[in-house]
Amino acid sequence: MSNQGVTVHHGEEINNSTGVSNKKLLMWAFLGSDVMFFGTFIGTFMAYRNKSLNGPYPEDTLDIPITSVSTFVLLMSSLGVVLAVHYLKESKMGLAKFWLILVIIMGMIFMGFQVYEFTHFAHIGMTPQANLFGSTFFTLTSLHGAHVSLGILWLIFLLYNEYKGNLTSENAIDLELAGLYWHFVDIVWIIIFALLYLITAGDGVPPGGLPWTAGH
Amino acid sequence: MSSILGPKQFQIPRIFPRPMSHSGIWYWLGTVDHKKIGTMYGIVSFFWFIMGGIEALLIRVQLSQAENDIISPELYNQLFTMHGTTMVFLVVMPLSAAFFNWLIPLQIGARDVAFPRLNALSLWVFIFGSILMNISWFTGEAPNGGWFGYPPNSTIQFNPGNGMTFWVLGLNVLGVASIAAGLNFIVTIINMRAPGMTMMRMPVFTWMTFITSILIVLALPILGVAGIQMTGDRVYGTNFFNSEAGGDPIFWQHIFWLFGHPEVYILILPAMGIVSEILPTFARKPLFGYTFIVFSGAIIGFMGWFVWSHHMFTVGLGPAANTAFTLSTMLIAIPTGVKIFNWLATLWGGSIKFTTAMLFSIGFIAMFTIGGLSGVTHAVSPSDAQQQDTYYVVAHFHYVLFGGAIFAIFGGLYFWWPKFTGYMLNERLGILNFIIMMIGFNLQFAPMHWLGLDGMPRRIYTYAENMGWELSNLAATVGGFLIAFSVLIFIINVFISRRNKKLASGDPWDARTLEWSISSPPPHYNFVNIPQVEHIDDWWYKKYPELLEGSPKQTKSAKATVEDTSNVDESKIHLPDLSYYPLFVGIGLSIAALGVIYSYALVTIGLILVFWGCIGWSTEPVNEPHEKHH
Numbered sequence: 001m002s003n004q005g006v007t008v009h010h011g012e013e014i015n016n017s018t019g020v021s022n023k024k025l026l027m028w029a030f031l032g033s034d035v036m037f038f039g040t041f042i043g044t045f046m047a048y049r050n051k052s053l054n055g056p057y058p059e060d061t062l063d064i065p066i067t068s069v070s071t072f073v074l075l076m077s078s079l080g081v082v083l084a085v086h087y088l089k090e091s092k093m094g095l096a097k098f099w100l101i102l103v104i105i106m107g108m109i110f111m112g113f114q115v116y117e118f119t120h121f122a123h124i125g126m127t128p129q130a131n132l133f134g135s136t137f138f139t140l141t142s143l144h145g146a147h148v149s150l151g152i153l154w155l156i157f158l159l160y161n162e163y164k165g166n167l168t169s170e171n172a173i174d175l176e177l178a179g180l181y182w183h184f185v186d187i188v189w190i191i192i193f194a195l196l197y198l199i200t201a202g203d204g205v206p207p208g209g210l211p212w213t214a215g216h
Numbered sequence: 217m218s219s220i221l222g223p224k225q226f227q228i229p230r231i232f233p234r235p236m237s238h239s240g241i242w243y244w245l246g247t248v249d250h251k252k253i254g255t256m257y258g259i260v261s262f263f264w265f266i267m268g269g270i271e272a273l274l275i276r277v278q279l280s281q282a283e284n285d286i287i288s289p290e291l292y293n294q295l296f297t298m299h300g301t302t303m304v305f306l307v308v309m310p311l312s313a314a315f316f317n318w319l320i321p322l323q324i325g326a327r328d329v330a331f332p333r334l335n336a337l338s339l340w341v342f343i344f345g346s347i348l349m350n351i352s353w354f355t356g357e358a359p360n361g362g363w364f365g366y367p368p369n370s371t372i373q374f375n376p377g378n379g380m381t382f383w384v385l386g387l388n389v390l391g392v393a394s395i396a397a398g399l400n401f402i403v404t405i406i407n408m409r410a411p412g413m414t415m416m417r418m419p420v421f422t423w424m425t426f427i428t429s430i431l432i433v434l435a436l437p438i439l440g441v442a443g444i445q446m447t448g449d450r451v452y453g454t455n456f457f458n459s460e461a462g463g464d465p466i467f468w469q470h471i472f473w474l475f476g477h478p479e480v481y482i483l484i485l486p487a488m489g490i491v492s493e494i495l496p497t498f499a500r501k502p503l504f505g506y507t508f509i510v511f512s513g514a515i516i517g518f519m520g521w522f523v524w525s526h527h528m529f530t531v532g533l534g535p536a537a538n539t540a541f542t543l544s545t546m547l548i549a550i551p552t553g554v555k556i557f558n559w560l561a562t563l564w565g566g567s568i569k570f571t572t573a574m575l576f577s578i579g580f581i582a583m584f585t586i587g588g589l590s591g592v593t594h595a596v597s598p599s600d601a602q603q604q605d606t607y608y609v610v611a612h613f614h615y616v617l618f619g620g621a622i623f624a625i626f627g628g629l630y631f632w633w634p635k636f637t638g639y640m641l642n643e644r645l646g647i648l649n650f651i652i653m654m655i656g657f658n659l660q661f662a663p664m665h666w667l668g669l670d671g672m673p674r675r676i677y678t679y680a681e682n683m684g685w686e687l688s689n690l691a692a693t694v695g696g697f698l699i700a701f702s703v704l705i706f707i708i709n710v711f712i713s714r715r716n717k718k719l720a721s722g723d724p725w726d727a728r729t730l731e732w733s734i735s736s737p738p739p740h741y742n743f744v745n746i747p748q749v750e751h752i753d754d755w756w757y758k759k760y761p762e763l764l765e766g767s768p769k770q771t772k773s774a775k776a777t778v779e780d781t782s783n784v785d786e787s788k789i790h791l792p793d794l795s796y797y798p799l800f801v802g803i804g805l806s807i808a809a810l811g812v813i814y815s816y817a818l819v820t821i822g823l824i825l826v827f828w829g830c831i832g833w834s835t836e837p838v839n840e841p842h843e844k845h846h
Contacts, residue, residue, distance in 0.1 A: 017406065017409045017413075018407055022330045025402075026330070026403050029433060030399055033395055034437070036435070036438055040437065040442075040474075044445065048456075048462075052461075053462040129452070129455070131461060135445075135456055135463075139444065143444075157831070157834075
């Protein structure tokens with residue numbers, strides 16, 4: 001096969017060695033990279049669990065029922081993205097827009113909960129500067145929140161293009177990529193919720209006293 | 217970034233018109249051509265090579281005599297910190313990136329990388345990130361905590377001022393550049409190969425780039441996290457490495473080396489790839505054990521993740537951890553040894569031509585083996601307890617990073633220079649360059665072995681007279697200046713060859729891989745016809761098909777010739793138009809990082825630039841509609 005004179009639109013069409021579009025491959029590779037990013041923060045949190053020398057401790061701050069609600073909302077939004085992509089591919093624009101709007105609203109609800117939670121924590125003295133729990137908790141959750149916010153902006157941008165008629169079934173891949181990203185951010189939240197909230201919620205003063213004095 | 221290709225094209229209004237001219241400053245600022253980007257990577261990182269070299273020479277001048285006081289201890293700390301950081305992040309990595317950019321599309325038979333604008337972004341983020349880190353020299357507080365930035369030496373309590381903040385923010389910005397480039401080359405190598413170019417037909421350099429790119433996208437985020445945590449500690453008062461609040465300085469060592477050891481292979485694998493291209497070309501026989509070399513590279517890339525604590529043997533991790541990391545470190549020497557024997561076997565029985573590139577490659581094998589062997593002595597943790605933080609370690613990593621990576625890069629420069637520029641470098645000056653660099657290098661770093669075993673610690677700005685270290689240190693200083701002289705010869709060679717213009721043909725070395733099947737320098741579209749690949753070293757067997765039928769020697773005249781570009785209808789070859797958005801995103805990112813130190817106003821300005829650039833980028837068509845010839 002000679003490619004002479006064939007228009008080469010980089011990253012725009014499936015004209016390559018594997019049949020997977022360049023964009024999709026890029027997104028998967030990026031998510032692999034992001035796994036290491038979150039993995040290191042989660043590792044830091046777990047390494048420093050029960051190492052805070054002073055309060056407020058997780059048992060004084062975390063409120064599992066409230067965060068469960070926001071977790072539920074965020075996880076449901078993944079279903080919404082699936083449906084938005086599905087209807088876009090079938091050119092059912094009304095339903096596609098409906099689900100996309102719903103996803104954006106759900107993402108915003110999640111962020112609203114996070115803002116509420118952060119303000120509440122700051123109010124009771126749990127700040128990034130307060131102790132190790134605060135440092136590790138806030139960096140991880142706020143960077144996750146930054147990912148969600150970026151995802152919301154991206155989806156709003158795509159929604160705008162749906163209304164303008166620029167995003168159609170032909171280039172549904174663009175929404176699919178945003179969907180991949182959105183699912184990833186949701187999956188990370190499942191891990192964060194399990195580790196930072198569920199198993200940590202009962203942690204108080206480190207068992208056996210403070211780590212630096214335990215040996216003496 | 218998503219491009220919207222719909223029935224209608226949505227574009228945000230442009231502030232500046234899209235650059236269209238293919239000459240002048242705007243062309244270089246807006247170019248998305250992988251060859252131009254590679255050239256700029258090369259020039260900028262060579263500039264930093266000279267800067268890092270000057271820093272090294274200042275260190276050597278200070279150490280040339282006992283109790284010298286030319287340089288203050290404070291400046292000395294800044295010099296060795298910035299020398300290490302510069303050479304790792306601003307020289308070897310981007311010089312390798314220059315080769316990736318230039319060669320990968322040519323070696324796999326593509327017209328460009330998968331994401332040309334993302335490629336430009338990597339370049340600009342790298343350039344502005346490198347400037348950001350070096351601005352600190354002008355504020356008088358350059359980073360001074362070593363290139364690994366161990367707390368508590370790098371925490372705000374013990375190291376006030378902005379030096380280490382500049383360092384850590386610079387590294388984070390550079391990390392963005394590396395990750396973007398890594399992602400781009402992964403997709404390019406997986407997806408943009410010419411028809412018939414299966415994975416096991418790819419040139420070894422392409423393979424090593426692929427493995428390096430995977431390491432980059434997985435390792436650099438870890439450094440990013442470490443950087444965010446240290447920035448948090450230094451600027452916002454978090455407690456990650458603050459032992460008063462229970463934070464553990466050792467934790468920094470773990471995450472830094474969890475990044476840092478794969479980083480070592482990020483630095484050396486491209487060099488191994490370069491050498492694997494040069495040796496078979498000038499031994500005039502195929503690379504011995506292609507499959508073994510490729511899989512050894514992959515195994516090194518994988519096992520590189522399980523050896524990080526060998527940097528921390530003296531920390532007190534306990535016998536179990538030390539034993540495990542001793543074993544894994546010794547194991548990783550096996551695939552490395554496999555490669556060395558394969559290179560030697562490639563030379564065996566070949567009709568060797570001692571060109572400059574070949575000499576540098578043979579020098580690479582010898583020096584890298586010495587460095588590798590001293591590395592195995594560190595792997596033994598009891599022995600390492602004697603060597604930790606001595607000049608023996610300095611000798612080791614200079615043998616692998618200078619004798620290894622830099623030798624291979626110089627070999628690569630001499631080898632591919634005709635392809636990059638269209639004219640040959642002077643071989644006589646080249647051989648002189650090699651000989652002086654080889655002598656200077658060994659004179660500088662061989663004495664450090666016994667200096668280190670005799671107990672001379674790293675990072676001390678001076679030493680007492682009665683230690684017996686003066687002669688060796690003086691020799692090392694002389695060696696350092698010889699290296700500088702050899703680099704000067706290279707620069708002179710570049711200018712002389714540029715003036716004399718001994719034009720190169722497309723295939724001046726009678727080489728093996730696809731980049732030699734097109735003219736030198738390549739046309740901006742690279743290949744007139746995308747090649748159909750049938751073998752490893754496809755170009756070689758297109759030239760000498762009789763070798764495939766069992767003929768022991770190739771005939772005198774090649775059966776295939778370099779692609780003729782004289783009557784190509786360029787209007788049928790579409791390449792992406794220029795874009796200035798990557799430039800502005802790159803500037804914005806560095807401004808935002810600078811703002812973390814100085815003011816939130818700068819952060820805001822930087823982020824606005826980034827945001828505007830990303831939106832503009834994602835709505836910008838690859839080609840302007842009126843340019844299309846349908």
